[in-house]
Structures are given as C-alpha cells and as structure tokens.
Amino acid sequence: MIHLTDTLSLPSVSLSGFDSPLTEDEVALQSMVHRFARDVMRPIGRELDAMSPEDVIAAQSPYWSAMQEAAALGLDPGLLAQIDSPAGRVESLIGEELGWGDAGLAVSIAAGSFPLEMAKASGKQELIDLCEGKIGCWVITQPDRGSDSINLYTKEMHPGTTQVKGNLTAKVQGDEIVINGQCAAWVSNGAVAQVALCYIAADYGDGFERDDCLTNGSAIIVPLDLPGVSRGRPLDKIGQRALPQGEIYFDNVRVPKRFAVAGKDDYHANLAATWSYAGTHMCQVFTGVARSAFELALAYCHERKQGGVPLMEHQLTRFRIGDMLRRLEMTRASARRTLEFARFSPQKHPHVTAQGKVSVTEEAMKIVHEAFQLFGANGTSKEYPIEKIYRDTRSALIEDGENYMLTVRLGLTASMLYQEGWTQD
Structure with missing residues (x-):
C-alpha cells in the first residue's frame, strides 16, 4: 500500500544508514557501543597503530584497557539473543559499530570470545569456567x-x-x-x-x-x-x-x-559450524570500517575546496559519494543476510558465510579506495585517518580466508548443489 505524505522531506537515516525503524533497545545498544567505539576504540586504535608489536602487548599498553572496557559492556551473545530484534539485527548493529571504531580491536574482541562461545555450545560447565573472563x-x-x-x-x-x-x-x-x-x-x-x-x-x-x-x-x-x-x-x-x-x-x-x-x-561438522559462526563477524566489522571511510570522505568533501568551491559542489564528486553510499548499503545488506543465514538456517554452511565475507570485504575495499582517492595527496599522510583505514581494510581481503580461495569454494558448493538437483526444475 502506498503511504502518502503532505510534505517533502529527506529520508529517515540512522547511524547505520537507511534502516527500518529500530526498537528502543536497539537504539540504546547501538548508542552505547558507538560511544565506546568513538571514545575508546578510535583513540586507542590510533595509538596502537603507531607502536611496535612488542609494545602493543606490553603490560602497560592501552590495548589491555580497551579489552577491559569492551568486556565491561556486557555484550554476551546469549543476552543479545533475548532482545526483540528482527533476525538478529542487534548483533549486526553492534558489530558494525565496533568496526567503525577500529578494525583491529574489533577483530580482537570478536576472536577473544570464540573459546567461551564454543564452551557454552558444548554445554560443559568446566570449560565455561575455564574460558570465562579470558582472552x-x-x-x-x-x-x-x-x-x-x-x-x-x-x-x-x-x-x-x-x-x-x-x-x-x-x-x-x-x-x-x-x-x-x-x-x-x-x-x-x-x-x-x-x-x-x-x-x-x-x-x-x-x-x-x-x-x-x-x-x-x-x-x-x-x-x-x-x-x-x-x-x-x-x-x-x-x-x-x-x-x-x-x-x-x-x-x-x-x-x-x-x-x-x-x-x-564429528570433527569436520564441528569445524563447519564454527567457521559458519566466525565468518559473520568479519562481515559486520568491515561494514563498519567501510562506513567510517565513507563518513570521513563525506566530511572532507564539504571542507576541502577546489576551483573556488567545496569538492561536494562538483558533480563528479557527488557521483562518487553517491556510489560509495550505494555500495555501503549493499555491503550492509549482504552482511546482515549472511548473519541471518548463519544463525537461523537449519542447514547453515561455512561456504555461504564465506561468500558474505568476500562480498563485504571486496566492497569495503572499493569504498575505502574511493575515499582515499578523494583525499588526494592528503590521504597518503598519517595525519589523516583514512591512511590507516586503507591499510586495515587491505588486510581483510586475506584475513579469515583469502578471497579468491573462498570464492573457489563457493563455486564448488554451487556445483555440488546442482548435482543434487538445485536449479534443475
């Protein structure tokens, strides 16, 4: 049904773009994690980026305070599942905010919970106690x-x-x-x-x-x-x-x-289930990373002047910003659809999760690359955060499975499904 309005206005938009209306719980959680990403992850992520690997893990490193504050948020997947949110959307919102804050810390936070999540899935209280509160x-x-x-x-x-x-x-x-x-x-x-x-x-x-x-x-x-x-x-x-x-x-x-x-x-079945679960985090995190690059470019194009006017006044810049936003919305949709399949399908499969990881990181790289280009020579300077985001995103095309190899596996899956009758009706 068409819903008519009396006035023309700009579209509704949230931190995560053109979402259908979020619930009060979703807004509250998103806002809480966004503040953590802005006030803790971003400054600490920049600080750690400039440090040696040995200093990053040293006893006095800010890395530890970031992990402690992340744990204090209480983002337990079991508790989040109890929140009224369409098809696990709240998990996507949180993962995106963490990625928006800092890619490396976001991956560290997600990876840090894997043993505990597996212990809970096994139902073995001894293992749960063993993993509780540990990285x-x-x-x-x-x-x-x-x-x-x-x-x-x-x-x-x-x-x-x-x-x-x-x-x-x-x-x-x-x-x-x-x-x-x-x-x-x-x-x-x-x-x-x-x-x-x-x-x-x-x-x-x-x-x-x-x-x-x-x-x-x-x-x-x-x-x-x-x-x-x-x-x-x-x-x-x-x-x-x-x-x-x-x-x-x-x-x-x-x-x-x-x-x-x-x-x-049951080793290979267990591996498949774990991989199906783990890969979804990469999708959400790098949707957030792509969003951070888009937002930086959008702001820069309103500030930087060329030809006597802000970059945003040039038609080609508007096309490039529009194309980045289109890709970002597509990335978010792919990330959420992948998570929904991995969490709710009765026959989840890691090759399906992997295709989501490939799609999201490839599109994220395109968005980050375009943002980098819009910054021009400034983008190559460590003074601007887009330089760090570019390096962070490039790693994601190999991290958690090299993208070409994962795509080969998706092709194999398509062949095996076809041989069982898929698309033959």
Missing part, C-alpha cells in the same frame, strides 16, 4: 596448512592427494591429548590469548588419514598456561596493528581428553 584465540591455520586446514570435502583437493596434516598435531592417548608443533603467526590474539580453541589433525591410534583422504581431527579448548606452551614474536604487519597476532608453540602439551569439544566422528 581467547582460534587456532586453525598453520605454516604448511593454511587453506588446506578448512577442506571439508575430498573434491577440494587434487586427485590422488591427501589433506596435509600440518605443523600442529595431536595424539589421543588414554585420558589425555598430547599436542606438538606450532600454529601460524596469523592467529588473531595469538600473542596475548590465555585460552585457545584449537582445530588440529589428530591420531586416535590408527593414524591421521581417513579413508576419504581427509585427516582425522580434534577440536580442543587449551589453556595457554600449560607446561610446554610458548610464544613467538608478535607479528609486525601493515594493517590492523591493534590486533596482536603471533605464533604459539606446543611441546608435548598434555590436555585432558574431556577438554575436547569434537572428536574423530
């Missing part, structure tokens, strides 16, 4: 087992090959799991985490390899203060420097078998 990390990639670590189907490998077991392995021995090796330097929070959710190849007494050429595996929650755990140097990288990443070494680390949340029979 976590997700150990999934290894130096020789990057993209191979998330192979779910034999079709993802070349004929005649087997899945690489990697540099970090486990042996199940009686009531213990013994872990040896190292994870990749790219593990988010690897340099600071107190507990890890580890997905690693495992030998249950009959070797690592399954009949289908994939590896047996185990998902284990590992306290990182156990004997035999050590760290490498924190990673020095171009972007998201507020996110402490680094290697973790395991030398005959003995973990009680009861700390496992998935074993020989």
